[in-house]
Amino acid sequence: MVLELQNITMQFGGVTAIDDLSFGVQTGEIYGLIGPNGAGKTTLFNIVTGNYTQTKGTVLFHNEELSGLKPNMIVQKGIARTFQNIRLFKSMSVLDNVLIGFHNQANYSYFESILRLPRYFMYEKNIKREAMDILERFGIAEYADTNASSMSYGNQRKVEIARALATNPKLLLLDEPAAGMNPNETEDLSQIILKIKKEYGLTILLIEHDMKFVNNMCDKVLVLDYGEEIFEGKPADAIVDEKVVAAYLGDFKHA
Amino acid sequence: MDILTFMQQMVNGISLGSMYALIAIGYTLVYGVLRLINFAHGDIMMVGAFTAYFAHASGVPFGLAVILAIFAAMVTGILTDKIAYKPLRDAPKISLLITAIGISFFLENLFNVLFGGVPRAFSAPDYMTKILHFKGMYIPVTVIIIPTVTLILLFIMLWILNKTKYGMAIRSLAFDIPTVKLMGINADFIIMLVFAMGSGLAAVGGIFYAVSYPSIDPLMGVIVGLKAFAAAVLGGIGSVTGAVIGGFILGFTEIVVVAFMPELGGYKDAFAFVFLILVLLFKPTGIMGQDLERSRF
Amino acid sequence: MKIIKLTFLVVAIVFVWFAQNHFDPYAVSILNNIAIFAILALSYNLINGVAGQFSLEPNGFVAIGAYVTALFLIPSETKIDMFALVDPSPFVLSMHTSFLPALIMSGVVASALAFILSIPVFRVRGDYLAIVTLGFGFIIRIYAMNQPSITNGALGLNDIPGNSNLYWTGFIMIVTLIIMLNIIYSKHGRAMKAVRDDEDAAIAMGINTFWIKTYAFMTSAFFEGVGGGLMASMLTTIAPDQFTFLLTFQLLIIIVLGGLGSMSGTILGAILVMGGTEWLRFLDQNMDIFGYNTGAHPGLRMVVFSILLIVLMLFARRGLFGNKELTDLFRRSK
Numbered sequence: 001m002v003l004e005l006q007n008i009t010m011q012f013g014g015v016t017a018i019d020d021l022s023f024g025v026q027t028g029e030i031y032g033l034i035g036p037n038g039a040g041k042t043t044l045f046n047i048v049t050g051n052y053t054q055t056k057g058t059v060l061f062h063n064e065e066l067s068g069l070k071p072n073m074i075v076q077k078g079i080a081r082t083f084q085n086i087r088l089f090k091s092m093s094v095l096d097n098v099l100i101g102f103h104n105q106a107n108y109s110y111f112e113s114i115l116r117l118p119r120y121f122m123y124e125k126n127i128k129r130e131a132m133d134i135l136e137r138f139g140i141a142e143y144a145d146t147n148a149s150s151m152s153y154g155n156q157r158k159v160e161i162a163r164a165l166a167t168n169p170k171l172l173l174l175d176e177p178a179a180g181m182n183p184n185e186t187e188d189l190s191q192i193i194l195k196i197k198k199e200y201g202l203t204i205l206l207i208e209h210d211m212k213f214v215n216n217m218c219d220k221v222l223v224l225d226y227g228e229e230i231f232e233g234k235p236a237d238a239i240v241d242e243k244v245v246a247a248y249l250g251d252f253k254h255a
Numbered sequence: 256m257d258i259l260t261f262m263q264q265m266v267n268g269i270s271l272g273s274m275y276a277l278i279a280i281g282y283t284l285v286y287g288v289l290r291l292i293n294f295a296h297g298d299i300m301m302v303g304a305f306t307a308y309f310a311h312a313s314g315v316p317f318g319l320a321v322i323l324a325i326f327a328a329m330v331t332g333i334l335t336d337k338i339a340y341k342p343l344r345d346a347p348k349i350s351l352l353i354t355a356i357g358i359s360f361f362l363e364n365l366f367n368v369l370f371g372g373v374p375r376a377f378s379a380p381d382y383m384t385k386i387l388h389f390k391g392m393y394i395p396v397t398v399i400i401i402p403t404v405t406l407i408l409l410f411i412m413l414w415i416l417n418k419t420k421y422g423m424a425i426r427s428l429a430f431d432i433p434t435v436k437l438m439g440i441n442a443d444f445i446i447m448l449v450f451a452m453g454s455g456l457a458a459v460g461g462i463f464y465a466v467s468y469p470s471i472d473p474l475m476g477v478i479v480g481l482k483a484f485a486a487a488v489l490g491g492i493g494s495v496t497g498a499v500i501g502g503f504i505l506g507f508t509e510i511v512v513v514a515f516m517p518e519l520g521g522y523k524d525a526f527a528f529v530f531l532i533l534v535l536l537f538k539p540t541g542i543m544g545q546d547l548e549r550s551r552f
Numbered sequence: 553m554k555i556i557k558l559t560f561l562v563v564a565i566v567f568v569w570f571a572q573n574h575f576d577p578y579a580v581s582i583l584n585n586i587a588i589f590a591i592l593a594l595s596y597n598l599i600n601g602v603a604g605q606f607s608l609e610p611n612g613f614v615a616i617g618a619y620v621t622a623l624f625l626i627p628s629e630t631k632i633d634m635f636a637l638v639d640p641s642p643f644v645l646s647m648h649t650s651f652l653p654a655l656i657m658s659g660v661v662a663s664a665l666a667f668i669l670s671i672p673v674f675r676v677r678g679d680y681l682a683i684v685t686l687g688f689g690f691i692i693r694i695y696a697m698n699q700p701s702i703t704n705g706a707l708g709l710n711d712i713p714g715n716s717n718l719y720w721t722g723f724i725m726i727v728t729l730i731i732m733l734n735i736i737y738s739k740h741g742r743a744m745k746a747v748r749d750d751e752d753a754a755i756a757m758g759i760n761t762f763w764i765k766t767y768a769f770m771t772s773a774f775f776e777g778v779g780g781g782l783m784a785s786m787l788t789t790i791a792p793d794q795f796t797f798l799l800t801f802q803l804l805i806i807i808v809l810g811g812l813g814s815m816s817g818t819i820l821g822a823i824l825v826m827g828g829t830e831w832l833r834f835l836d837q838n839m840d841i842f843g844y845n846t847g848a849h850p851g852l853r854m855v856v857f858s859i860l861l862i863v864l865m866l867f868a869r870r871g872l873f874g875n876k877e878l879t880d881l882f883r884r885s886k
Binding site: 049051070071072075076080081083087088089090091092096099100101102103104106108110113114115116120123124127163164166167 | 731734735738739740741742743745746748749750752753754755756757758759760761767771813875
């Protein structure tokens with residue numbers, strides 16, 4: 001078990017966003033979190049990444065308790081994320097964005113930066129090579145020197161995932177990776193995610209609304225509604241489950 | 256120290272605290288809505304005090320001079336927002352802070368060039384400067400007028416914020432400007448209102464300051480502004496009640512510490528800073544505040 | 553790339569040598585001033601422009617640096633004669649070193665204070681750095697006024713040995729520039745820019761943003777302390793009232809004009825603003841306009857400068873250089 005959530009409850013003020021939720025993600029799995037807007041999916045991500053502290057319950061990563069760790073420490077443990085609304089470093093080049101992901105792996109000190117000591121050159125050379133390697137896998141190496149904010153939307157998504165990959169994660173959290181993409185781009189992205197998952201030995205937890213994407217990608221899905229689990233199992237079974245259908249119809253009615 | 260002196264100091268503390276509170280409200284309102292430290296706020300107070308001074312000196316009755324001062328401060332506050340902040344709403348935060356400092360420095364130097372840097376004696380009418388004799392205590396009328404006016408203004412503020420539709424709009428702006436705009440509220444008008452209210456209160460605070468000390472100069476807003484901001488953070492930035500509580504705590508501390516430990520008198524102006532540091536260390540949300548700085552995911 | 557950088561370096565060194573030996577004293581004093589302000593502005597730009605943390609600290613740290621260097625340089629007999637209000641404390645009397653160690657101590661003390669300020673300020677979000685550092689500038693002045701056994705109170709210190717010359721100021725300016733560029737093009741500089749662009753995203757990359765901001769702040773403070781030391785030795789006399797917010801304001805104009813985050817821009821900004829301050833001196837003095845004497849207006853220059861700052865922010869937020877460096881012009885761009 002890579003990630004295990006036990007009896008997670010999250011309250012904001014008096015509102016319960018997540019209610020006594022438990023589930024686990026197996027090594028090498030692609031696990032999907034689906035459900036109507038406001039079901040608590042992103043809140044769950046923020047609990048795993050340490051941005052929120054859950055009201056009750058425990059989060060285990062490789063059987064190690066994560067609660068109380070700062071978000072940056074959780075990244076160093078091997079959990080990386082992307083954001084629902086892309087959050088690249090806008091003033092920086094694509095390559096620099098990915099190099100930031102290597103921050104903790106470039107093991108030279110501030111003094112070595114200031115004085116340009118040998119380890120600076122050694123690590124900078126290494127991480128630049130590795131960053132270019134990641135960009136090549138995503139097919140965006142030619143944009144390395146381009147400003148990140150001037151890329152197309154689909155390519156910005158790729159940079160964001162590439163950047164997360166650079167932190168050397170075991171578990172990758174993708175928040176709506178296919179949002180705003182056309183079918184071709186979505187297909188292209190699916191292929192890349194499957195490829196890097198295999199090559200880097202990743203486990204992936206993702207939030208997505210595109211059911212075709214979920215169906216193609218996920219080994220298992222968890223359907224959330226108002227912070228509660230209403231289904232867990234194979235994606236193909238989720239689509240025909242009565243409760244799931246009802247939750248989505250209800251969502252449409254509200255909208 | 257006998258009980259009389261103690262009472263005397265308490266009365267002085269309430270008076271000083273009221274002034275800080277009036278000025279702190281402006282910081283807290285603007286910060287609540289725009290997440291911006293309005294560095295010019297102390298100088299807007301100074302503009303108010305100067306207006307009252309010149310109006311009164313040229314023969315305008317004091318009451319009318321106060322109203323003119325409030326008006327002048329409101330106009331300065333609104334213009335500051337329109338000229339220096341509004342065009343930068345979508346710019347990086349640092350740009351706004353830089354223009355805020357720019358406006359602050361501009362007002363200080365403009366008044367310095369126009370009216371000179373030498374402090375001017377602020378003459379208030381007799382009924383403001385009378386000293387009452389009460390059971391052996393000497394009580395200047397100001398220390399009664401100042402807290403009374405402050406309390407009245409505070410209740411009006413709280414009524415506006417909690418009971419009127421404008422107040423509701425102000426409080427909702429504190430959460431999310433784009434959403435509020437979608438809801439059909441004229442965000443720019445509400446922000447203007449916030450600057451007008453904060454600046455008007457600052458003018459009253461500035462006049463009280465001028466009457467108590469009794470002198471004004473172009474740089475008077477700098478230290479007082481800094482202290483009032485510290486008071487707002489202490490009370491919980493974004494909260495009006497908090498700003499008032501913070502203002503009183505700071506006012507009392509300054510008076511009491513100087514009374515009990517005169518050797519620290521030279522450091523009187525540093526207490527606010529020590530408070531600010533301690534609050535940031537141990538309770539960054541202040542006494543009444545919610546966490547305005549929680550990042551948005 | 554290497555050749556271009558070396559060319560810059562050689563030209564700068566030759567210019568410093570030439571100016572010190574062949575320029576008239578007035579020109580040398582202006583160049584000294586520009587070099588010191590460039591040192592201060594370069595370091596100020598690291599925390600403000602590169603790390604994006606708005607700070608108003610320079611006058612406080614410059615004051616500390618100036619006092620530390622002055623106390624290390626003034627011989628103890630002179631101190632005894634000079635301290636008029638109370639006797640100098642034994643510690644102050646025991647301080648004595650040569651110029652370079654004194655400058656380094658100035659930097660170290662300023663940097664240590666920056667670390668202490670970092671703890672309350674960078675653990676919370678929000679713009680508290682600006683207000684805390686603004687307050688800090690006042691506190692330093694209050695302290696200097698109230699501790700006559702260390703600072704000689706309001707009288708200040710004089711007869712500071714004038715060791716500053718263009719070799720010192722020019723050389724330290726070049727070193728500061730090189731160090732700033734080294735930081736910017738390292739993982740720490742990238743992390744500072746990441747914090748500036750989006751702090752949450754930087755944390756999501758595993759960066760401990762508290763330390764990144766603290767590094768930037770301490771580095772700024774160090775060079776501001778050193779700059780203060782150079783200033784003390786150039787002026788040979790210092791007093792608490794010299795280190796007001798005006799100093800910080802001038803530096804702010806320099807970095808905004810040059811471009812927040814651009815070190816080459818900062819050097820150009822320092823030249824323009826310091827030159828401009830000299831050139832605009834007439835504004836503060838008596839003027840005859842069509843036979844009408846306007847009288848002296850001390851402070852008019854600062855009105856002009858504050859309008860300039862606001863206009864720059866509103867219409868040319870990126871300044872002269874944006875966040876690019878001169879050397880970026882020579883990089884091949886795609």
